[in-house]
Amino acid sequence: MATIFYGPWYVVLGRVHFQFSQQRFLISGSDNADGIYPVTHGNTLVLPVQGAKWQLRMEIIPSAIIQTGRSWEPTIVRESMKFVLGEGLIVQLDGTFQFELPDPPTNVMSLICNSMDPEINPIPTANPFSFTLGEGSYSDGDDCHGQSHRQA
Numbered sequence: 001m002a003t004i005f006y007g008p009w010y011v012v013l014g015r016v017h018f019q020f021s022q023q024r025f026l027i028s029g030s031d032n033a034d035g036i037y038p039v040t041h042g043n044t045l046v047l048p049v050q051g052a053k054w055q056l057r058m059e060i061i062p063s064a065i066i067q068t069g070r071s072w073e074p075t076i077v078r079e080s081m082k083f084v085l086g087e088g089l090i091v092q093l094d095g096t097f098q099f100e101l102p103d104p105p106t107n108v109m110s111l112i113c114n115s116m117d118p119e120i121n122p123i124p125t126a127n128p129f130s131f132t133l134g135e136g137s138y139s140d141g142d143d144c145h146g147q148s149h150r151q152a
Helices: 063-068
Strands: 003-005 009-016 022-028 035-039 046-049 054-061 076-084 088-097 106-115
Touching: 003 088, 009 022, 022 106, 054 088, 054 106
Parallel strands: none
Antiparallel strands: 003 054, 009 046, 009 106, 022 035, 022 054, 076 088, 088 106
């Protein structure tokens, strides 16, 4: 299943499971990065993608079925999102594949997508509040009403 994005993003290859020899992701509908991107364990990739609306799809040929002549199969994608000050909106896509029931799905590839849209990721501003205490703010045990709380 494809994941749809809007606007400019960086697509960063996170983790690739080493046991699967054939994995890839596909981008379509972008202004600059449409294509098929094969990935293997140990690869690095930082890909800027521009476009009003574009999609990303992850696929795999599991090792066990390479010999059977089956072609690319889509992964099951789990999405997680977070916003990190200074980095902006981050969407992590974890592609998983169900080999045999009842085994749980196996993570095969992770892509980390960082938004480059300045409206989504505003430039951090300085904190307008000062939490510093001025000179004389500390007293010798007197409270704000002038009463002493010193122990004798």
